[in-house]
Amino acid sequence: MTTAFRIHPDDNVATLLGDADDTVTVIGEGEIALNQAIALGHKVAMADIAQGDAVVKFGIPIGRAGAAIRRGDWVHLHNCASRFDERSGAFDVVTGAGKDMAYD
Structure with missing residues (x-):
């Protein structure tokens, strides 16, 4: 089974240490059933997060x-707007490439 870790006790997300498509074990905290596949290094919601919440x-x-x-849920560009990059909503969810720029 894939594991994940919560960096800080106040975090409402955990980071996966491998690809997973059904369940992850958050180190020291138990299992979370995944609602979709999540890739290595991506975040999973540890609790429900209301629209607009941090x-x-x-x-x-x-x-x-x-x-x-x-x-x-997978927490990424499709459902989380960055506080550090105002363009985050214009990035491709899978590749991270800017969708608002033409690359020649």
Whole structure:
């Protein structure tokens, strides 16, 4: 089974240490059933996060939920707007490439 870790006790997300498609074990905290497949290094919601609420990692808000996020959801560009990069909503969810720029 794939594991994940919560960096800070106040975090509402955990980071996966491998690809997973059904369940992850958060080190020292138990299992979370995933609502979709999540890749290595990506975040899973540890609890429900209401639209507009802070997404917390490292003990600090890293963004705001752009939509309601359920426990077990993949937390990424499609449902979290970055507090650090105002262009985050224009990035491709899979590749991270900017969709608002033409690359020649």
